[in-house]
Amino acid sequence: MVVILLGPPGVGKGTQAVRLIDSVGGEHISTGDLLREACRDGTDLGLEAQGFMDKGDLVPDLLILDLIRDHLSTMDSETSIVFDGFPRTIAQAEGLDGVLLDVTRGVNEVVVFEAPEDELIKRLSGRRSCTDCGAVFNLHFDPPTSEGECGRCAGPLVQRSDDQPDTVKNRLRVYESQTAPLIEHYSSHPASLKRVSAVQPVNDVQLAFRAALGIGLTV
Numbered sequence: 297m298v299v300i301l302l303g304p305p306g307v308g309k310g311t312q313a314v315r316l317i318d319s320v321g322g323e324h325i326s327t328g329d330l331l332r333e334a335c336r337d338g339t340d341l342g343l344e345a346q347g348f349m350d351k352g353d354l355v356p357d358l359l360i361l362d363l364i365r366d367h368l369s370t371m372d373s374e375t376s377i378v379f380d381g382f383p384r385t386i387a388q389a390e391g392l393d394g395v396l397l398d399v400t401r402g403v404n405e406v407v408v409f410e411a412p413e414d415e416l417i418k419r420l421s422g423r424r425s426c427t428d429c430g431a432v433f434n435l436h437f438d439p440p441t442s443e444g445e446c447g448r449c450a451g452p453l454v455q456r457s458d459d460q461p462d463t464v465k466n467r468l469r470v471y472e473s474q475t476a477p478l479i480e481h482y483s484s485h486p487a488s489l490k491r492v493s494a495v496q497p498v499n500d501v502q503l504a505f506r507a508a509l510g511i512g513l514t515v
């Protein structure tokens with residue numbers, strides 16, 4: 297199965313993807329995580345992407361499609377995939393169809409997570425991530441037990457640089473202008489498109505997500 301998670305910054309795509317994959321297996325491909333790793337490693341891609349990410353703009357489609365092509369070429373073609381934060385433009389969606397067709401696969405499901413803007417801003421302002429294990433917390437909804445310390449591995453918790461208010465505003469604008477049109481795009485695509493309200497506790501969103509995919513309901 298190939299699943300695409302669509303939705304604005306902070307709606308919970310990463311949170312839901314990790315929960316699903318931890319429980320049912322498959323691969324979680326987050327272009328945001330891959331780009332942040334490239335930035336940390338100082339690769340050519342990272343150096344090129346950093347400026348776009350700092351402003352909350354999209355990294356150019358060609359760089360993203362190369363990244364995805366390279367990543368998929370290392371994977372078993374039977375492995376289920378959950379794409380999180382990709383595709384983000386019509387050009388990326390069309391590029392993905394081409395890459396998948398080369399390995400006789402296609403997108404099966406598109407799930408759109410929805411939440412109002414004030415909720416997204418609150419979630420993004422409170423998000424803290426562990427630099428060691430990548431676990432994600434939220435100061436408002438899921439606070440770590442010790443301030444600044446990961447509850448899983450005791451690593452340091454940091455705020456993402458693009459979660460600053462001005463960058464968040466731009467990311468929300470960029471989502472509306474460049475990514476939201478994908479909802480219409482996938483409405484007339486062979487993949488099935490479902491909408492899930494993300495304004496409920498994380499476990500309830502997960503249940504609704506699984507129901508949308510037609511898979512087991514135990515969280």
Ligand code: AP5
Nearest residue numbers: 305306307308309310311327328349354355381419423434
């Ligand atoms: P990326 O990392 O993809 O960011 P995003 O899409 O903006 O999404 P986020 O990671 O901010 O949010 P999320 O929906 O995953 O929410 P999360 O689960 O963390 O992209 C970053 C940048 O990289 C882009 O701006 C761009 O520059 C570049 N980029 C990436 N992909 C690209 C592409 N394909 N093309 C071009 N450029 C690209 O949750 C958020 C917070 O809310 C957390 O603290 C969480 O604990 C909390 N939370 C989650 N669910 C709930 C809930 N139900 N109730 C309460 N709190 C919740």
